[in-house]
Amino acid sequence: EFVDIDECEKTGEVCHNGECVEYKECHDINQNGKWDAGLDVVIVENDDESFRLIPEPYPYPRGSVWYRVIKNLTDAGAKVIIIDYIFDKPDHPTKNLVNYKINNGLDFPIIDGDEKLVEAVEYAESQGTKVIFGSKIAYEASRLPNPFYHLPPTDKIINNEKVIIYDGLVDIPTDSDNFHRSYWPFVQVDTTQYLSLGVEAVLFYKGIDGKKPIIDRDENTVTFNSTDGSKSFTIDYYPDRSKGFLINFLGPPSNSFNTFSRFPITNILDTQDYTLTSDQDYFDTEFGEMMYVEDQNWMENIIGPMAPFFASQGFINPFKGKIVVIGSSLAEEQDFKPTPYLNYKGKEYQFPGVEYHANAIQHMIDGNYIQSPLGPLEYHQGSNKWHLIIIATLIIVTLVFVSKAPPLWGFVVMAIEVVAWASYAIGSFLTDQLWLYKLIAGQELNMPGMGESAMIPILFPVSAIVLPFGINLTYKLFTEGQDKAFLKSSFGSYISPELIDQMYESKSAPSLGGEEGYNTAFFSDIASFSTFSEKLTASELVELLNEYLNEMTNILLGNKGTLDKYIGDAIIAFYGAPVETEDHEYLACLTCCQMNDKLEELRQKWKSEGDKWPVVVHNMRHRIGVNCGSLVTGNMGSDMRMNYTMMGDTVNLTARLESGAKQYGIETQVGSKIYEATKDRFTYRMLDYAVVKGRSEPERTFELISEKGKEPEVYKELIPVWDKAIEHYTNQDWDDAIKIFKKCDKLEEEYIGRPTTPCKVYINRCEEFKENSPGKDWNGAFKLTSK
Numbered sequence: 001e002f003v004d005i006d007e008c009e010k011t012g013e014v015c016h017n018g019e020c021v022e023y024k025e026c027h028d029i030n031q032n033g034k035w036d037a038g039l040d041v042v043i044v045e046n047d048d049e050s051f052r053l054i055p056e057p058y059p060y061p062r063g064s065v066w067y068r069v070i071k072n073l074t075d076a077g078a079k080v081i082i083i084d085y086i087f088d089k090p091d092h093p094t095k096n097l098v099n100y101k102i103n104n105g106l107d108f109p110i111i112d113g114d115e116k117l118v119e120a121v122e123y124a125e126s127q128g129t130k131v132i133f134g135s136k137i138a139y140e141a142s143r144l145p146n147p148f149y150h151l152p153p154t155d156k157i158i159n160n161e162k163v164i165i166y167d168g169l170v171d172i173p174t175d176s177d178n179f180h181r182s183y184w185p186f187v188q189v190d191t192t193q194y195l196s197l198g199v200e201a202v203l204f205y206k207g208i209d210g211k212k213p214i215i216d217r218d219e220n221t222v223t224f225n226s227t228d229g230s231k232s233f234t235i236d237y238y239p240d241r242s243k244g245f246l247i248n249f250l251g252p253p254s255n256s257f258n259t260f261s262r263f264p265i266t267n268i269l270d271t272q273d274y275t276l277t278s279d280q281d282y283f284d285t286e287f288g289e290m291m292y293v294e295d296q297n298w299m300e301n302i303i304g305p306m307a308p309f310f311a312s313q314g315f316i317n318p319f320k321g322k323i324v325v326i327g328s329s330l331a332e333e334q335d336f337k338p339t340p341y342l343n344y345k346g347k348e349y350q351f352p353g354v355e356y357h358a359n360a361i362q363h364m365i366d367g368n369y370i371q372s373p374l375g376p377l378e379y380h381q382g383s384n385k386w387h388l389i390i391i392a393t394l395i396i397v398t399l400v401f402v403s404k405a406p407p408l409w410g411f412v413v414m415a416i417e418v419v420a421w422a423s424y425a426i427g428s429f430l431t432d433q434l435w436l437y438k439l440i441a442g443q444e445l446n447m448p449g450m451g452e453s454a455m456i457p458i459l460f461p462v463s464a465i466v467l468p469f470g471i472n473l474t475y476k477l478f479t480e481g482q483d484k485a486f487l488k489s490s491f492g493s494y495i496s497p498e499l500i501d502q503m504y505e506s507k508s509a510p511s512l513g514g515e516e517g518y519n520t521a522f523f524s525d526i527a528s529f530s531t532f533s534e535k536l537t538a539s540e541l542v543e544l545l546n547e548y549l550n551e552m553t554n555i556l557l558g559n560k561g562t563l564d565k566y567i568g569d570a571i572i573a574f575y576g577a578p579v580e581t582e583d584h585e586y587l588a589c590l591t592c593c594q595m596n597d598k599l600e601e602l603r604q605k606w607k608s609e610g611d612k613w614p615v616v617v618h619n620m621r622h623r624i625g626v627n628c629g630s631l632v633t634g635n636m637g638s639d640m641r642m643n644y645t646m647m648g649d650t651v652n653l654t655a656r657l658e659s660g661a662k663q664y665g666i667e668t669q670v671g672s673k674i675y676e677a678t679k680d681r682f683t684y685r686m687l688d689y690a691v692v693k694g695r696s697e698p699e700r701t702f703e704l705i706s707e708k709g710k711e712p713e714v715y716k717e718l719i720p721v722w723d724k725a726i727e728h729y730t731n732q733d734w735d736d737a738i739k740i741f742k743k744c745d746k747l748e749e750e751y752i753g754r755p756t757t758p759c760k761v762y763i764n765r766c767e768e769f770k771e772n773s774p775g776k777d778w779n780g781a782f783k784l785t786s787k
Helices: 005-010 048-053 062-075 092-103 113-126 197-206 265-269 307-312 353-366 381-402 407-430 435-441 459-491 497-506 529-535 538-558 584-608 649-664 672-678 714-730 734-745 758-771
Strands: 013-016 019-022 041-046 080-083 130-139 148-151 166-169 186-189 192-195 214-216 221-225 232-236 261-264 282-284 289-291 323-328 515-526 561-567 570-575 622-637 642-647 668-670 682-691 699-707
Touching (some): 041 048, 041 265, 048 265, 062 080, 062 113, 062 265, 092 113, 113 130, 148 186, 166 192, 197 323, 197 353, 261 265, 381 407, 407 459, 515 529, 515 538, 515 649, 538 561, 538 570, 538 584, 561 584, 561 642, 584 622, 584 672, 622 649, 622 672, 649 668, 649 682, 649 699, 649 758, 672 699, 682 714, 714 734, 714 758, 734 758
Parallel strands (some): 041 261, 041 323, 080 323, 130 166, 622 668
Antiparallel strands (some): 013 019, 130 148, 186 192, 214 221, 221 232, 515 570, 515 622
16 A cells, blocks of 8 residues: 655654654665664764853853753653763862852852752653763772772762662773774773673663673673563674774764764753853844844754644654763863774864764664674784684795795785785675775675674784795895805906896806807907016006006996906907897997097006106007907816806907007007997098908908097098098009008107007008009908018
8 A cells, every 4th residue: 555655754754665664864874775773872962062052151060051951851752861971070060159158158059060960860760761971990000909990970979869870981992003993891990890881871772781791701792681581782892802892883973974963962952941142142122132043942842842743744853762972072172082084085083982982882782793703903812823824824825926936926926915815804894805896897885784894804914925025035135145146256357247137137147168159359458568567667567557457447347348368468358248238349349449548547647646657658558459250158168177268260350450450550450340330330440451360361450449429630631531542552553542641641640659550551562562563353452471
């Protein structure tokens, strides 16, 4: 049968699924899509509005303000009234009046505020409403034998002869990070157990008169039974019982998000016989009376004579059958608790203590306990077995996957494990292990039902994943350092540190016996070194040679060269081995140019040292030969002693290029392959087409002058003249060639110790060829007769 919604509203009920049901806020508490019976707790706050509108001194008089609050809420049908204040001192206004009366010798009757408060409680009891006051566990260091003691309301309230006064502890547990997440069912001091404010309220709400907690340590619960055994109430402890139970908070603070129905205390006081005042009040001269702008008599709609009419019009009594928790949200009273909702949606919110108790009470009524199947979130002796199993399992799994993996893949594995465990923990709380997928896909997440959420530890399991990875990575880095140290001890004296790192990373240490590859060979020695030996003592010669070789070797290694050996003053090296190096021809030529520049610096330095060195040192020159091609590099020698070196025809030709530079009076001579590979980046002079001693095939050789753009200005004029002279030489135009070579020779650099110049060499050749022609089929090659 169809039910008229209007008919439901007239009776103060709400239409749901075609039926009129009693209004109990009727909303989805936990947003799980199911019809909820409604919240059982209502909050009444002493807020800023109340502080502004209540026309009485603070702290509020118990005989007027608190008397009216209890009486009005009782008339509104509240089932339990909780006052989250500790009235441990006599009523302040009453005490002031007594002192004033005595000090001034006056005689007038005084209505004691505490006695009036007791009258209000007596009235509430007569109407079936229970009133619970706040108490606490106080601490005094000097108090013996136990500095902790129970502090109830003042004696005139707690020990009155009219009515039993009930109190509950306002104390709550504090976690190590100073946040509050849990609630104590009771606290024991000496042999007495004192119930918390919330537990007292729930017991009264459920009609359970038994106050003795029965602890089941196996099931980790505490139970309260009615004296007739007809009713019981059980609380599920957190595994660490010292913390009570975890609160499954219903939401952020009600003053911002309406989690609980919340009313200012002024609404409770706002009746026809109580006036609220504000700075907007004024005297109406027309009617001859004060107009109290914010005094709306709100409570009359619930407990006044017209209350039945307002109820028929749909005005709902929010206090009927409820637990009403009264407390403060005034900043001055500092009763705020840091909870998980301290930060919410990027903003900070104050969480009043009164709302903390409200959450705990609703939590217990709903039985919405958070399960802890794997023990507490932190280490606890009673759950160490599960903790150790989890830790051991995660450590083993982590080490199995990361011990053999490279560091990057090990990190990926660790990250996957951490995300998987965190996802499992969050999914357990939401009762939805697909939450992450749904979140990414934009689907609606599942919301757990009452008592379905489970709290899974995250911190120590994640530590059991991260720490083994870190230890394994540290071990790998340590052993890698040892491996690198071994390579450096083996190759550090003739390979650059960068190449050693590259060898380690590419795992390409040279194999015994030798490897053939395309590399660049490098030879250099000091010109006329025997002269130095004659002019210097042995110790001076060693000092000079060490300085020279040190500077040149640094340049060599800095350009990724591999030092083969020193032979006296000679440096033998190669590029591209033991680790393949890109552009090794360029690096070898760059080394030549930098060595030539460095030698010039050394000459200037030696000159600046005065008589320390003879003139021959001031004019030191060296010769360099560079060539590239196929050569063999590797450990060669005997099983007792090996040397990492090179050999091959390319090596022999390079040695001839270095020694042959002396015949032309130049510093650096390179082969044709080097020229072809680097001609765009260096300035060259085509030197000769010669058959070096020990070879049968001619090789076109070049003088390396400098990097492009850094050549001396004279070469810009010299090289074109030289090229023209070479053209006449090749065409066997000897006289013209001699004439042009002589012109070119005037442009050649002259320095002490230069035995000849390329131009002089060619002039002599032309003179010889004029006498002994090479013949018409001559290809321009010249056979050198000395090394």
